[in-house]
Amino acid sequence: MPINYQQVYTKGATETGPFQRECAERYEIIKPLLDRFQRRFSVFDLGANLGYFTIRLQDELDCFTVGVDKMRGPIRDILRQNSPKSMVWLGKHLSALDISHLADCEQFDVGLALNIFHHYETDSLKALMAYKRLCRFMILEICPPDGDTGAKYPHTHRAIYEAVTNDPHAELIAETRSHLKGNPPRYIYLIDNGITGFLSQQTFDARERCPHRSQCQTWMPVDGEPTIEIAKLEKRIDKVFEEPFVPGINLWNMILLNYTWPSQNWLEHEFEMILEAVPHDDPLPWNWIYDGKLHAIDNGYKIKIKKFPCDALRLFRHGAEELWN
Ligand SMILES: C[S@@+](CC[C@H](N)C(=O)[O-])C[C@H]1O[C@@H](n2cnc3c(N)ncnc32)[C@H](O)[C@@H]1O
Numbered sequence: 001m002p003i004n005y006q007q008v009y010t011k012g013a014t015e016t017g018p019f020q021r022e023c024a025e026r027y028e029i030i031k032p033l034l035d036r037f038q039r040r041f042s043v044f045d046l047g048a049n050l051g052y053f054t055i056r057l058q059d060e061l062d063c064f065t066v067g068v069d070k071m072r073g074p075i076r077d078i079l080r081q082n083s084p085k086s087m088v089w090l091g092k093h094l095s096a097l098d099i100s101h102l103a104d105c106e107q108f109d110v111g112l113a114l115n116i117f118h119h120y121e122t123d124s125l126k127a128l129m130a131y132k133r134l135c136r137f138m139i140l141e142i143c144p145p146d147g148d149t150g151a152k153y154p155h156t157h158r159a160i161y162e163a164v165t166n167d168p169h170a171e172l173i174a175e176t177r178s179h180l181k182g183n184p185p186r187y188i189y190l191i192d193n194g195i196t197g198f199l200s201q202q203t204f205d206a207r208e209r210c211p212h213r214s215q216c217q218t219w220m221p222v223d224g225e226p227t228i229e230i231a232k233l234e235k236r237i238d239k240v241f242e243e244p245f246v247p248g249i250n251l252w253n254m255i256l257l258n259y260t261w262p263s264q265n266w267l268e269h270e271f272e273m274i275l276e277a278v279p280h281d282d283p284l285p286w287n288w289i290y291d292g293k294l295h296a297i298d299n300g301y302k303i304k305i306k307k308f309p310c311d312a313l314r315l316f317r318h319g320a321e322e323l324w325n
Contacts, residue, residue, distance in 0.1 A: 008074070009055050
């Protein structure tokens with residue numbers, strides 16, 4: 001059986017079993033960087049592997065986390081054992097283009113990108129640039145430019161290293177031990193991408209589903225509540241307003257991107273309950289944000305169009321296929 005890459009975190013403890021790459025020491029480097037948040041915040045963990053950081057961060061800090069990994073296997077049991085309350089897991093291979101499309105419709109406070117961009121064989125810089133649009137603070141762990149020969153796609157290492165170190169906002173935080181014998185250390189960098197983000201699409205699939213001109217600006221200070229300024233121009237709705245921005249993920253995006261945590265049964269029950277409790281003039285899944293709980297967005301603007309909870313539940317259950325029926 002292959003040895004786990006990450007250590008396993010279960011119910012407040014780091015397990016002692018075999019692993020390739022230690023996580024507990026890296027966690028101690030990363031956690032203090034997040035102390036700057038004086039409010040609940042969101043974390044996106046690209047290539048989250050066994051969820052060590054994704055699960056532990058939401059356990060210990062007031063944050064909501066999203067872990068993404070293409071790999072199946074032990075993560076299923078690890079999630080069941082931990083039963084994380086403030087977390088989403090996406091079982092998905094995210095291409096560089098996917099990250100770019102996600103950045104058009106979502107914003108996260110923190111982006112973990114630990115040992116991931118060199119897994120993008122041909123478009124690692126495109127993935128990195130898109131990730132910068134998706135996340136306000138990025139915490140990266142990268143290979144040195146040369147000599148990390150056992151790591152994936154060594155031909156990408158120098159370009160990634162230069163793109164990170166040439167960023168005027170990049171700050172070297174630590175050198176870490178490589179798990180590959182005799183290989184040089186890796187580097188942890190922090191990049192502050194600034195307080196604002198721009199959204200041009202409602203969801204990951206909005207280009208095809210509901211093309212309209214949409215412009216939103218997010219403001220994500222670390223010491224105050226985040227807001228979104230919406231300037232939408234379309235036939236039915238003409239609105240320009242500002243409202244709180246919930247650090248979470250759009251429910252429809254979770255469905256499109258193959259969420260495997262929380263469980264579908266549990267989330268469906270939550271959705272049914274909130275559909276009953278909160279009247280919404282357009283309750284379809286793209287008008288809800290999940291951060292451990294469901295929050296309504298874009299409510300109270302539609303006078304003529306009426307969608308009903310049963311439409312919302314049908315879409316929730318059947319996903320994108322339902323749109324074409
Ligand atoms: C080297 S491991 C790093 C794990 C973790 N970030 C860490 O440093 O402890 C890379 C992980 O990224 C995942 N991965 C690679 N390319 C991916 C992609 N395009 N989409 C989603 N996951 C990916 C792999 O399955 C693997 O679990």
